[in-house]
Amino acid sequence: MPHDDLALDTLAVHAGLPGRIEGAVSFPVFHSSTFAARDAEDDEVRYTRLSNTPNQLHLAAKLAALTGAEDALVTASGMAATSAVLTSLLAHGDHALFQADVYGGTRAFATEELPRAGVATSFVPMDAPERWAAALRPTTRVLWVESLTNPRVKVTDLVAAIAFARAHGLVTVVDNTFASPVNLRPLALGADVEIHSASKYLGGHSDLVAGVVAGSRERVAAARERLVRWGGNVAPAVCFLLERGLKTLALRVARQNENARFLASRLASHPDVARVDYPGVGPEPLPPAMASVLRGFGGVFAFELAGGAAAAERFLSRLRLLTAAPSLGGVESLVSRPTLTSHASLTAEERAALGIGDGMVRVSCGIEAADDLLADLLGALRTG
Numbered sequence: 001m002p003h004d005d006l007a008l009d010t011l012a013v014h015a016g017l018p019g020r021i022e023g024a025v026s027f028p029v030f031h032s033s034t035f036a037a038r039d040a041e042d043d044e045v046r047y048t049r050l051s052n053t054p055n056q057l058h059l060a061a062k063l064a065a066l067t068g069a070e071d072a073l074v075t076a077s078g079m080a081a082t083s084a085v086l087t088s089l090l091a092h093g094d095h096a097l098f099q100a101d102v103y104g105g106t107r108a109f110a111t112e113e114l115p116r117a118g119v120a121t122s123f124v125p126m127d128a129p130e131r132w133a134a135a136l137r138p139t140t141r142v143l144w145v146e147s148l149t150n151p152r153v154k155v156t157d158l159v160a161a162i163a164f165a166r167a168h169g170l171v172t173v174v175d176n177t178f179a180s181p182v183n184l185r186p187l188a189l190g191a192d193v194e195i196h197s198a199s200k201y202l203g204g205h206s207d208l209v210a211g212v213v214a215g216s217r218e219r220v221a222a223a224r225e226r227l228v229r230w231g232g233n234v235a236p237a238v239c240f241l242l243e244r245g246l247k248t249l250a251l252r253v254a255r256q257n258e259n260a261r262f263l264a265s266r267l268a269s270h271p272d273v274a275r276v277d278y279p280g281v282g283p284e285p286l287p288p289a290m291a292s293v294l295r296g297f298g299g300v301f302a303f304e305l306a307g308g309a310a311a312a313e314r315f316l317s318r319l320r321l322l323t324a325a326p327s328l329g330g331v332e333s334l335v336s337r338p339t340l341t342s343h344a345s346l347t348a349e350e351r352a353a354l355g356i357g358d359g360m361v362r363v364s365c366g367i368e369a370a371d372d373l374l375a376d377l378l379g380a381l382r383t384g
């Protein structure tokens with residue numbers, strides 16, 4: 001199906017469909033690990049670990065359309081996508097630059113796994129471009145950034161980051177999990193590779209774990225080679241769930257954007273709340289170059305309770321509708337305390353440097369009615 005003239009909303013429903021199987025309107029799950037040769041000349045081995053079976057290929061085609069990529073690859077988890085991409089781009093003796101407040105699992109991969117393979121890594125604050133050049137080495141090959149950060153939803157200046165990477169011959173990889181392709185298309189800005197934890201917005205129902213790599217045919221093929229060797233393929237049944245979730249991606253994210261903006265602005269004026277983090281509401285600046293390319297800021301926002309850890313604990317225990325659980329991006333609203341979940345492995349000083357206090361609560365907005373969510377949050381905030 002030609003894609004050029006279709007909106008993302010339409011692509012999310014139709015892209016990648018190879019035609020009707022037995023007239024089925026949705027693409028069935030092929031619960032088969034291996035496939036017979038198509039004819040005597042067919043020497044391609046089709047096997048689930050090779051990520052070339054019908055459910056995997058059909059879903060990858062849809063994701064390539066949604067990200068605007070030449071090709072895409074679906075993986076067993078976001079971390080499988082991250083590890084496949086990093087190991088395809090870096091070899092012994094190389095050096096890679098990572099955004100300082102990158103997702104904890106990515107940070108652990110950079111500090112624990114890459115050095116074991118002889119790859120050096122450094123971390124740079126993306127909001128201080130004047131410090132990027134000093135971190136470069138003759139062996140630097142990769143710049144890894146996130147489009148929106150966790151948990152403070154800082155907007156990375158991708159335009160500046162990509163220009164910097166190009167000027168120094170680095171491959172730019174963007175983890176676009178928090179924004180989703182609905183809000184931002186990093187490849188259109190010139191990023192080389194986009195990755196996702198599809199466990200979040202892409203799947204959207206907190207019922208699967210998967211990942212995505214998108215980019216040029218060559219870069220995706222290189223990541224696939226690593227994934228095949230290390231066995232990080234996605235299963236056919238997960239492909240079905242992810243494909244079903246993707247059909248409503250545009251609708252869900254539009255509502256999640258609205259819910260987050262509404263709730264963040266309402267909490268910003270509450271006397272128990274010391275600070276709210278959400279673009280346009282909190283203190284973090286929105287890089288001017290990004291204002292025109294972002295279509296929304298996603299469903300996550302965070303706030304710091306003036307009463308610290310005790311207040312945050314009390315707040316969570318009083319919620320009725322929102323569930324205290326890690327992860328994000330699903331249709332149901334979730335809350336977590338970054339000091340105990342995503343950022344538990346950092347020291348108190350490291351967290352303080354990132355502006356993450358003991359009283360911080362992160363909210364991942366679902367698609368519920370905003371007034372119901374607000375009532376639950378205000379009820380749990382009541383003083384005393």
Ligand SMILES: Cc1ncc(COP(=O)(O)O)c(C=O)c1O
Nearest residue numbers: 077078079103175177197199210
């Ligand atoms: C920004 C980001 N990238 C990557 C990952 C890893 O994804 P997964 O849990 O699907 O392996 C996560 C998970 O929370 C994440 O938040």
